[in-house]
Amino acid sequence: MNTLTVIALLAASIHPFGKQPSEPLRADSISIYYSDETQPEKCDEGMTIEEFLSESTAPRFPDAYSQPYDSLVVALKERRARAAFDDFFDEFINIESVPCDDSRQLPDSVYEARLRMILSPIHMPYNEVVKRYIITYTTRKTLMENVLGRSQYYFPMIEEELDRAGLPIELRMLPVVESALSPTAISRAGATGLWQFMYTTGKVYGLEVNSFIDQRRDPVLSTKAACRYLKDLYGIYEDWTLALAAYNCGPGNVNKAIKRAGDQAEDFWDIYPYLPAETRGYVPSFIAATYAYTFSYQHDTAPAPTAMPLATDTVMISRPMHFDQITSTIDLPKEVLRSLNPQYKMDIIPAVGKSYSLTLPLGEVARFLENEESINAKDTVYMAQYLKPSRTDPSQKVFSLESFTYRVKSGDTLSSIAKRHNVSVAQLMKWNNLKNAHKLRIGQKLEIYR
Incomplete structure (x- = not known):
């Protein structure tokens, strides 16, 4: 039995949610940030999350949803989401020139053997560039702990949509590289959501964006749109590494790089030197994230606890509704509604002339339906500012958004x-x-x- 065979056998247990090492709850975990009407009088941008939590006077929910997740989302504004994304980008994507910590790496033969075990139509080679990213993803564990935690909620839905579209399941790691699985992530350029759609691209693929709703932040609809976009890109290049590069920097930049590389260019690595700096780190980061997720147990990385309810269902809303109508009636924390419905920017479901979905914890769906009449009756209280005299009958008031x-x-x-x-x-x-x-x-x- 040769050395490579031994390594492969040792690495054979690769399911990321098998027996996991126990870890204490981390207070420094990356969280999903949502806007809120209120904000602490003092919010130091340089403050650590631990310091913020220790000083925050934000209300804490004393129920099953009370996790570090809630105490963060109550007070931190969307600008914190932008700052969190910038930190993630600098730490895990834009690391081409960052020195590699050789003291914390495994032998090259181990990384190479494990990558070969991941069977995929997406070519994932091992080289010095990929190695740098693998070391980053497997040694800075906070990111992957949170990705593993959130993946339990998001990956089943993402995998289902990828399978329905006939796309490689391994593309589930793309929103990890794009947003660290945060549906409210906002890039420096304004790309938003799990899949980091720019405004124009989102509109092209049918995502509604206005003052009340941003469907780039809707996990399901943005995933469906991303599947269509990825399928279109693969149809252009017929190579997944080129399609991934184009997803990041646009087909125009990839086409320029192909022209500069010459007629023999066939994949990402052939055009690597001619791509924008960010894109040069994009495919290696995707490969490294796939490796770190697949071999999380081998690298002693456990899922961080998450307050996301894993069992959910949706109801359709056909009239304008404020989240406060729901929370004041069935005593469901608003932060739970926001976490499950991040597309509604002002806590309002703008259902005028069309219906929109509302995602609820599975155990709350029956209570919502039982109390739906009472919830709807509160619209004149919580939606009063949007009541206007009817143009046809001024004595009557109607909702106008x-x-x-x-x-x-x-x-x-x-x-x-x-x-x-x-x-x-x-x-x-x-x-x-x-x-x-x-x-x-x-x-x-x-x-x-x-």
């Missing part, structure tokens, strides 16, 4: 703008997240709902 953009002119005040458009100052401040009614600047854009 249509908006237009007003540009502030010289001499304008918030009060004069509100009076001119038959709305209140409080509504203008709410719609535009204004903190001070007296601070306007010429040219400032305001969203006004009809």
Whole structure:
């Protein structure tokens, strides 16, 4: 029996959720961040998560959902999601020139043998570039602990959509590289969601984006759109490494790199020197993430606890509804609703003229349906600012979520703008997240709902 065979046999148990080493709950875990109406008076950007939690006066939920997840999402704003993504990008993608920690690596033969065990139509070779990323993913464990935890919620859905589209199941690791499985991740360029769709690409693939909803953040719909996009890219290049590169930097940049590399270029590694720096790290990061997920047990990496309920179901909502209508009726923490429905940016389901889905913990679906009449009856309380006189019958009020953009002119005040458009100052401040009614600047854009 040769050395390679021994290594392969030792590495044979590769299922990531087999027997796992026990780990204490980590307070420094990467979390999914959601916007909230309130924010602590002081929120130091340089503060560690442990320091933030120890000083935060944000309310904690005393029920089964009370995890570090909740205490973070209550107070941290979406800007923290952007900062978290930047940290992730710098630590796990943009590491081409970062020195490799040779003291914490395994023999090359082990990495190479394990990668060969991953049978996939996506070519995943072992080389010095891939090695650097594998070491990063397997030694900086916080990321993979959280990915393993979140994957228990997201991967079954992602794998089902990939299978339905006839795509390689290994593409489930793409949103790990894109967003660390955070549906609210926002890149420096404005790409959003699990699959990091830019606004224009998202619209091309049918994702709705407006003031109330961003379906790039909808785990299911964005996954369906990503499957269509990946299938289109593979149809262009007929090579998965090139398709992945194009997913990151766009087909135009890949085509330029192919031209510079010459007629013999067939895959990512042939055009590697001619790609943008970020994309040069993209495919190696995908390979490394696949390796780290598959061999998580061998690297003593266990899933971090997650507050995401693994059993969920959806109900269709056909009228405008605020999350507070639900939480005040069936006593379900708003942060749970936000975590399961990150696409609703203002905690409002804008169901005017069409229906939208609402995801709930499976155990709460029956309670929601039993109390649906009471929940709907609260719309005039929680949605009052969107009630407008009917154009056909002014004595009747109807919900209106249509908006237009007003540009502030010289001499304008918030009060004069509100009076001119038959709305209140409080509504203008709410719609535009204004903190001070007296601070306007010429040219400032305001969203006004009809």
